[in-house]
Amino acid sequence: MKKTDAIIIGAGPVGLFAVHQLGIKGLSAVVIDNLDKAGGQCIELYPDKPIYDIPAVPECTGEELTKRLLEQIKPFGTELFLNERVDEVNKEKENWIVKTNSNKEFMAPNIIIAGGVGSFEPRKISLKESEKFEGKSVFYAVKNKDNFKNKNIAIFGGGDSALDWALELSKFSKITLIHRRNEFRGAQHTLSEIRKLEKEGKVSIKTPCQIVSLESEKELKSITIKYDDGKTEKIPTDVILGFFGLIMKLGPIAEWGLNMDKKTIAVNPENFETNKKGIFAAGDICSYPGKLKLILSGFHEVALASVECFKRARPNEKYRFEFTTSSKTIQDRLGKK
Amino acid sequence: MTKITYKDYQGNSKTIDVDNGLSIMEGAIQNEIPGIDADCGGAMACATCHVYVEENWFNKLPKAEASEIDMIDMAYEPKKNSRLSCQIIVSNELDGLEITTPEKQS
Numbered sequence: 001m002k003k004t005d006a007i008i009i010g011a012g013p014v015g016l017f018a019v020h021q022l023g024i025k026g027l028s029a030v031v032i033d034n035l036d037k038a039g040g041q042c043i044e045l046y047p048d049k050p051i052y053d054i055p056a057v058p059e060c061t062g063e064e065l066t067k068r069l070l071e072q073i074k075p076f077g078t079e080l081f082l083n084e085r086v087d088e089v090n091k092e093k094e095n096w097i098v099k100t101n102s103n104k105e106f107m108a109p110n111i112i113i114a115g116g117v118g119s120f121e122p123r124k125i126s127l128k129e130s131e132k133f134e135g136k137s138v139f140y141a142v143k144n145k146d147n148f149k150n151k152n153i154a155i156f157g158g159g160d161s162a163l164d165w166a167l168e169l170s171k172f173s174k175i176t177l178i179h180r181r182n183e184f185r186g187a188q189h190t191l192s193e194i195r196k197l198e199k200e201g202k203v204s205i206k207t208p209c210q211i212v213s214l215e216s217e218k219e220l221k222s223i224t225i226k227y228d229d230g231k232t233e234k235i236p237t238d239v240i241l242g243f244f245g246l247i248m249k250l251g252p253i254a255e256w257g258l259n260m261d262k263k264t265i266a267v268n269p270e271n272f273e274t275n276k277k278g279i280f281a282a283g284d285i286c287s288y289p290g291k292l293k294l295i296l297s298g299f300h301e302v303a304l305a306s307v308e309c310f311k312r313a314r315p316n317e318k319y320r321f322e323f324t325t326s327s328k329t330i331q332d333r334l335g336k337k
Numbered sequence: 338m339t340k341i342t343y344k345d346y347q348g349n350s351k352t353i354d355v356d357n358g359l360s361i362m363e364g365a366i367q368n369e370i371p372g373i374d375a376d377c378g379g380a381m382a383c384a385t386c387h388v389y390v391e392e393n394w395f396n397k398l399p400k401a402e403a404s405e406i407d408m409i410d411m412a413y414e415p416k417k418n419s420r421l422s423c424q425i426i427v428s429n430e431l432d433g434l435e436i437t438t439p440e441k442q443s
Contacts, residue, residue: 045382117376117383123443126414158410180415185407228417245411247443248376248383263376284378293378 004028005313006110006306007098009086009253012040014283014298015114016069021306023076024322024330027313030106031078032098034085034119039066041116041284042295044246055296065295075335085119089256089279094312096278110309112302113274113281117263118250125156125242129214137220138240148173152236154223156211157243160186165241167193170202176235178206178225206233214240253285261287271308272301278312280305339427342435343370350435357429361422361436362386372438379423381405385442386422387412391435398425413439 006022008015011033022029037043042051042062050059060068081104088099089111098106122140124130130138142148142165149172155162158179163186166177177194184191197203209227214220215234223237250263259266259275264287267273272280282305283298291297310319324330338354341364355364365373365386374385381404390398395418401409405424409415422436 041377041382045377123411123413159407180410181406183406185410245384247385247411249443263374 001097001105001107002030004030004106004108006030006112006309007032007096007106007108008112008114009033009098010040010114010116010283010285011035011038011080011082012114012116012283013042013065013069013295014302015040015112016066016073017299018112018114018282018302018306019073019076019078020069021303022309023073023078024324024333025306025310025319026329026333027306027310029076029078030081030108032081032084032086032100032106034083034121036083038070038080038082039063042066044120051295053294053296075333085251087252094278109278109312111279112305112309113253113265113279113285114283114298114302115250115253115281116284117248118253118285119248120246121249121251122242123244123247125211125240125244127211127214129216130240133214133216133220133240137238138242140242142169142241145169148239148241151238152176153239153241154178154235154237155241155243157245158184158186159243159245160190161243162186162241163190163194165243166203167197169241170197175203176206176237177203178209178211180210181208206235209233264291267301270304272305273308280308339429339432339434341427341431342433343372344435344437345372346438346440355427357427359427361388361425361427361434363423364427365422372442373422374442375423376443381408381421381424384408384412384421387415387442388420388422388436388438389416389418390420390425391437392418394431394434394436395420397430413441413443 005027006029008018008029008031011031019029043066047063084100086098087101090097095107095109096111148169151173153173154176155166156178166175198205209225212226213224215222222234224234226232265274265281267281267286267288269288272282274281282301284293341355342352344350353368362375376385377383405421409419
């Protein structure tokens with residue numbers, strides 16, 4: 001079990017800035033996130049979209065903002081645990097014990113939930129029958145390419161993931177690319193490559209259509225798709241790959257006994273503590289009168305929460321407010337000479 | 338004030354007055370109409386305020402931007418008359434508009 005001063009759930013901009021606010025106060029932290037990279041919604045939903053309301057930064061993309069925050073917290077050497085979802089939170093005396101879905105355990109007097117709208121999970125095919133094939137012949141990500149060799153693969157989706165994998169897997173499998181409308185929104189050059197493969201008969205493209213059923217005996221045999229004009233077609237299929245994007249699911253957070261208001265957590269706006277002592281919520285996931293879901297609001301919220309975290313992590317020390325411009329201690333912590 | 342009718346997938350419907358200038362999504366949230374989640378709060382980043390717009394009305398609405406159409410790809414069971422309700426702004430011209438919420442949002 002890893003001991004630390006604060007466990008931050010969510011590696012979005014607010015979770016990352018929490019590391020900074022704790023770090024300059026001399027507190028250690030770990031960050032846990034279900035995605036495979038830091039950045040949260042900024043990186044997953046709008047990496048290329050400019051953000052115009054970060055103070056003193058007239059314009060930057062979600063990706064740039066994430067990069068800069070990672071740069072800003074580098075001096076603290078904080079460990080990021082990615083691809084991990086926090087499943088359980090339990091109390092042990094003055095500490096909280098957090099357990100992830102891969103059975104990692106962390107202990108700290110403070111938890112800051114900066115979880116946005118919950119964890120990102122792939123959106124699934126809406127057919128009930130597809131559930132029992134999940135992980136066997138229905139997948140929403142490619143972990144090991146070798147499992148996708150010499151198969152009849154139906155790839156669903158119109159974005160970069162669908163196009164990239166269609167291209168890659170067409171090297172050793174028969175690909176049918178299926179999308180609900182005629183336009184693909186992936187990168188243009190990938191699309192031209194795919195169109196070329198279509199002409200060569202290596203990839204077959206079906207649009208505009210959607211899946212209506214799966215046919216199986218013990219194993220998946222084929223799928224039936226329906227075109228907009230009502231025509232249907234059966235396609236022999238061993239493997240389905242669905243790339244319908246990600247949805248945000250609140251997940252286990254709802255079960256930790258926190259005061260919830262719909263999908264948000266009620267907090268005290270003085271220190272952003274929830275109804276549980278030592279559990280804080282900040283960013284999009286917290287609610288209080290007048291709450292705005294802005295990144296800058298989240299920055300403010302973790303700054304205040306970090307003060308309360310200090311009091312809990314260092315009960316015998318006095319908290320002294322300091323400026324980064326003048327505090328030698330803070331400058332040391334930032335590695336500035 | 339403009340009358341907007343929100344129907345659910347089972348056919349239950351509710352007609353409410355929504356202030357001009359608000360989005361169809363905000364009208365639903367403020368009046369606690371179920372079936373619209375709006376996880377991202379109207380940033381066109383999540384597709385959980387997805388609705389079907391009654392055919393005649395669909396053609397009268399200002400066309401969806403490319404980024405909205407891209408986001409609709411991520412919605413639960415999108416159809417030809419799908420829109421994100423956060424992008425439809427209520428005005429006098431929309432008086433009587435009918436939308437239907439999908440069976441679920443995610």
